[in-house]
Amino acid sequence: KAGVTQTPRYLIKTRGQQVTLSCSPISGHRSVSWYQQTPGQGLQFLFEYFSETQRNKGNFPGRFSGRQFSNSRSEMNVSTLELGDSALYLCASSLDTGGLNTEAFFGQGTRLTVV
Amino acid sequence: AQSVTQLDSQVPVFEEAPVELRCNYSSSVSVYLFWYVQYPNQGLQLLLKYLSGSTLVKGINGFEAEFNKSQTSFHLRKPSVHISDTAEYFCAVNMDSSYKLIFGSGTRLLVRP
Numbered sequence: 001k002a003g004v005t006q007t008p009r010y011l012i013k014t015r016g017q018q019v020t021l022s023c024s025p026i027s028g029h030r031s032v033s034w035y036q037q038t039p040g041q042g043l044q045f046l047f048e049y050f051s052e053t054q055r056n057k058g059n060f061p062g063r064f065s066g067r068q069f070s071n072s073r074s075e076m077n078v079s080t081l082e083l084g085d086s087a088l089y090l091c092a093s094s095l096d097t098g099g100l101n102t103e104a105f106f107g108q109g110t111r112l113t114v115v
Numbered sequence: 116a117q118s119v120t121q122l123d124s125q126v127p128v129f130e131e132a133p134v135e136l137r138c139n140y141s142s143s144v145s146v147y148l149f150w151y152v153q154y155p156n157q158g159l160q161l162l163l164k165y166l167s168g169s170t171l172v173k174g175i176n177g178f179e180a181e182f183n184k185s186q187t188s189f190h191l192r193k194p195s196v197h198i199s200d201t202a203e204y205f206c207a208v209n210m211d212s213s214y215k216l217i218f219g220s221g222t223r224l225l226v227r228p
Binding site: 004006031033035042043044045048050055056058090092096103104105106107108109111 | 151156157158159160161164205207214215216217218219220221
Protein backbone atom coordinates (compact mmCIF):
# COMPACT_ATOMS: atom_id res chain seq x y z
CA LYS A 1 0.00 0.00 0.00
CA ALA A 2 1.52 3.30 -1.10
CA GLY A 3 2.02 5.95 1.55
CA VAL A 4 1.33 9.64 1.43
CA THR A 5 3.13 11.19 -1.52
CA GLN A 6 4.18 14.81 -1.58
CA THR A 7 5.61 16.55 -4.61
CA PRO A 8 7.97 18.11 -5.16
CA ARG A 9 10.39 17.17 -2.38
CA TYR A 10 12.39 20.36 -2.70
CA LEU A 11 11.60 23.82 -4.03
CA ILE A 12 13.47 27.08 -4.24
CA LYS A 13 11.42 30.20 -4.92
CA THR A 14 12.02 33.91 -4.93
CA ARG A 15 10.28 36.39 -2.63
CA GLY A 16 7.02 37.57 -4.12
CA GLN A 17 6.43 34.45 -6.19
CA GLN A 18 3.73 31.91 -5.52
CA VAL A 19 4.03 28.17 -5.08
CA THR A 20 1.78 25.14 -5.22
CA LEU A 21 2.50 21.95 -3.31
CA SER A 22 0.79 18.66 -3.96
CA CYS A 23 -0.24 15.79 -1.72
CA SER A 24 -1.65 12.41 -2.70
CA PRO A 25 -3.15 10.62 0.31
CA ILE A 26 -3.19 6.92 0.99
CA SER A 27 -5.81 5.20 -1.12
CA GLY A 28 -9.17 5.33 0.63
CA HIS A 29 -8.24 8.17 2.95
CA ARG A 30 -10.58 11.13 2.68
CA SER A 31 -9.06 13.55 5.20
CA VAL A 32 -5.95 15.52 4.32
CA SER A 33 -4.20 17.93 6.67
CA TRP A 34 -1.28 20.29 6.11
CA TYR A 35 1.35 21.37 8.62
CA GLN A 36 4.24 23.81 8.47
CA GLN A 37 7.45 22.89 10.28
CA THR A 38 10.10 25.51 11.05
CA PRO A 39 12.96 25.54 13.57
CA GLY A 40 11.49 28.55 15.34
CA GLN A 41 7.78 27.75 15.43
CA GLY A 42 7.86 23.96 15.28
CA LEU A 43 4.94 22.08 13.77
CA GLN A 44 1.90 24.23 13.13
CA PHE A 45 -1.46 23.23 11.68
CA LEU A 46 -2.41 24.94 8.43
CA PHE A 47 -5.73 23.40 7.39
CA GLU A 48 -7.65 20.17 6.98
CA TYR A 49 -9.87 19.00 4.14
CA PHE A 50 -12.47 16.27 3.99
CA SER A 51 -14.53 15.45 0.92
CA GLU A 52 -13.36 18.61 -0.84
CA THR A 53 -14.43 20.84 2.07
CA GLN A 54 -12.16 22.71 4.43
CA ARG A 55 -13.17 21.64 7.92
CA ASN A 56 -10.64 23.57 9.95
CA LYS A 57 -8.03 26.22 9.48
CA GLY A 58 -5.03 27.27 11.53
CA ASN A 59 -3.80 30.77 12.27
CA PHE A 60 -2.07 31.58 9.02
CA PRO A 61 -2.56 34.59 6.75
CA GLY A 62 -4.80 34.41 3.72
CA ARG A 63 -1.74 33.96 1.49
CA PHE A 64 -1.94 30.30 2.50
CA SER A 65 -4.75 28.43 0.82
CA GLY A 66 -5.61 24.91 -0.14
CA ARG A 67 -8.06 22.71 -1.88
CA GLN A 68 -9.00 19.09 -2.22
CA PHE A 69 -10.10 17.30 -5.33
CA SER A 70 -12.74 14.59 -5.74
CA ASN A 71 -10.03 11.91 -5.66
CA SER A 72 -8.90 13.28 -2.25
CA ARG A 73 -5.65 14.66 -3.62
CA SER A 74 -4.88 18.02 -2.13
CA GLU A 75 -2.88 21.08 -3.04
CA MET A 76 -1.77 24.00 -0.98
CA ASN A 77 -0.82 27.35 -2.41
CA VAL A 78 1.23 30.15 -0.95
CA SER A 79 1.10 33.48 -2.71
CA THR A 80 3.45 36.43 -2.42
CA LEU A 81 6.15 34.36 -0.76
CA GLU A 82 8.11 35.78 2.13
CA LEU A 83 11.46 34.66 3.51
CA GLY A 84 9.67 33.43 6.61
CA ASP A 85 7.68 30.94 4.55
CA SER A 86 10.79 28.82 4.20
CA ALA A 87 9.85 25.58 5.90
CA LEU A 88 9.13 21.90 5.61
CA TYR A 89 5.49 21.48 4.62
CA LEU A 90 4.00 18.19 5.72
CA CYS A 91 0.83 16.58 4.52
CA ALA A 92 -1.02 13.93 6.49
CA SER A 93 -3.93 11.72 5.51
CA SER A 94 -6.44 9.91 7.67
CA LEU A 95 -9.13 7.33 7.08
CA ASP A 96 -11.58 9.35 9.19
CA THR A 97 -14.30 6.86 10.02
CA GLY A 98 -16.22 9.53 11.89
CA GLY A 99 -14.22 9.83 15.09
CA LEU A 100 -11.32 12.08 15.92
CA ASN A 101 -8.96 9.35 16.84
CA THR A 102 -7.96 8.04 13.46
CA GLU A 103 -4.25 7.89 12.90
CA ALA A 104 -2.64 10.55 10.72
CA PHE A 105 -0.10 9.21 8.21
CA PHE A 106 2.49 11.76 7.14
CA GLY A 107 4.30 12.23 3.88
CA GLN A 108 8.00 13.03 3.65
CA GLY A 109 7.30 16.68 3.16
CA THR A 110 8.19 19.41 0.71
CA ARG A 111 11.08 21.60 1.74
CA LEU A 112 10.46 25.11 0.49
CA THR A 113 13.27 27.64 0.47
CA VAL A 114 12.44 31.26 -0.27
CA VAL A 115 15.36 33.43 -1.35
CA ALA B 116 -4.99 28.16 25.36
CA GLN B 117 -4.40 24.51 24.71
CA SER B 118 -0.74 23.56 24.59
CA VAL B 119 1.72 20.73 24.68
CA THR B 120 5.02 21.04 26.51
CA GLN B 121 8.03 18.88 25.93
CA LEU B 122 10.32 19.80 28.75
CA ASP B 123 13.59 18.66 27.23
CA SER B 124 14.87 19.94 23.89
CA GLN B 125 17.64 17.35 23.79
CA VAL B 126 18.25 14.13 25.70
CA PRO B 127 21.66 12.46 25.37
CA VAL B 128 21.85 8.84 26.47
CA PHE B 129 24.22 5.93 26.07
CA GLU B 130 23.27 2.91 24.01
CA GLU B 131 21.35 0.23 25.94
CA ALA B 132 20.43 2.70 28.68
CA PRO B 133 16.78 3.48 29.50
CA VAL B 134 15.23 6.76 28.44
CA GLU B 135 12.17 8.85 29.27
CA LEU B 136 10.97 11.74 27.14
CA ARG B 137 8.56 14.00 28.94
CA CYS B 138 5.33 15.48 27.64
CA ASN B 139 2.70 17.55 29.43
CA TYR B 140 -0.45 19.05 28.00
CA SER B 141 -3.01 21.58 29.11
CA SER B 142 -6.65 20.80 28.53
CA SER B 143 -9.87 20.66 30.48
CA VAL B 144 -11.50 18.21 28.09
CA SER B 145 -10.83 14.68 26.99
CA VAL B 146 -7.81 14.29 24.78
CA TYR B 147 -6.27 11.88 22.38
CA LEU B 148 -2.49 11.66 22.72
CA PHE B 149 0.20 10.66 20.26
CA TRP B 150 3.95 10.29 20.00
CA TYR B 151 5.61 10.67 16.62
CA VAL B 152 9.23 10.18 15.55
CA GLN B 153 10.99 12.10 12.81
CA TYR B 154 14.25 10.98 11.26
CA PRO B 155 16.38 13.51 9.32
CA ASN B 156 14.76 14.71 6.11
CA GLN B 157 11.73 12.51 6.72
CA GLY B 158 8.11 12.95 7.66
CA LEU B 159 6.55 11.87 10.93
CA GLN B 160 5.95 8.27 11.90
CA LEU B 161 3.48 7.32 14.60
CA LEU B 162 5.08 5.50 17.54
CA LEU B 163 1.98 5.05 19.68
CA LYS B 164 -1.34 6.60 20.63
CA TYR B 165 -3.66 6.83 23.60
CA LEU B 166 -7.36 7.01 22.82
CA SER B 167 -9.00 5.46 25.88
CA GLY B 168 -8.79 2.44 28.13
CA SER B 169 -5.51 1.23 29.60
CA THR B 170 -3.25 4.10 30.53
CA LEU B 171 -0.13 2.16 29.55
CA VAL B 172 0.25 2.14 25.80
CA LYS B 173 2.76 0.08 23.88
CA GLY B 174 4.03 1.16 20.50
CA ILE B 175 6.49 0.21 17.83
CA ASN B 176 10.25 -0.23 18.25
CA GLY B 177 9.90 -1.12 21.95
CA PHE B 178 8.52 2.26 23.04
CA GLU B 179 5.72 2.69 25.56
CA ALA B 180 3.98 5.62 27.18
CA GLU B 181 1.78 6.16 30.20
CA PHE B 182 -1.18 8.51 30.31
CA ASN B 183 -1.56 10.26 33.64
CA LYS B 184 -4.73 12.32 33.72
CA SER B 185 -4.13 13.91 37.12
CA GLN B 186 -0.71 15.13 36.06
CA THR B 187 -1.77 15.78 32.45
CA SER B 188 1.27 13.92 31.25
CA PHE B 189 2.08 11.37 28.57
CA HIS B 190 5.74 10.47 28.97
CA LEU B 191 7.47 8.19 26.48
CA ARG B 192 9.82 5.48 27.69
CA LYS B 193 12.09 2.80 26.34
CA PRO B 194 14.01 0.39 28.58
CA SER B 195 17.03 0.04 26.31
CA VAL B 196 17.82 2.38 23.43
CA HIS B 197 19.75 1.72 20.25
CA ILE B 198 21.86 4.00 18.10
CA SER B 199 19.09 3.81 15.50
CA ASP B 200 16.67 5.51 17.95
CA THR B 201 18.53 8.79 17.42
CA ALA B 202 15.83 11.09 16.05
CA GLU B 203 13.43 13.88 16.98
CA TYR B 204 10.37 12.87 18.97
CA PHE B 205 7.14 14.84 19.03
CA CYS B 206 4.25 14.61 21.42
CA ALA B 207 0.88 15.66 20.01
CA VAL B 208 -2.69 15.99 21.21
CA ASN B 209 -6.09 16.24 19.61
CA MET B 210 -8.40 17.88 22.09
CA ASP B 211 -10.96 20.24 20.70
CA SER B 212 -12.94 18.35 18.08
CA SER B 213 -11.15 20.26 15.37
CA TYR B 214 -9.46 17.41 13.52
CA LYS B 215 -6.06 19.04 14.10
CA LEU B 216 -3.01 17.93 16.03
CA ILE B 217 -1.25 20.28 18.41
CA PHE B 218 2.42 19.39 18.64
CA GLY B 219 5.04 19.94 21.27
CA SER B 220 8.33 21.54 20.34
CA GLY B 221 10.08 18.20 20.04
CA THR B 222 12.84 16.39 21.88
CA ARG B 223 16.00 15.34 20.12
CA LEU B 224 17.12 11.94 21.38
CA LEU B 225 20.85 11.45 20.89
CA VAL B 226 22.04 7.91 21.53
CA ARG B 227 25.77 7.56 22.00
CA PRO B 228 27.80 4.33 21.70
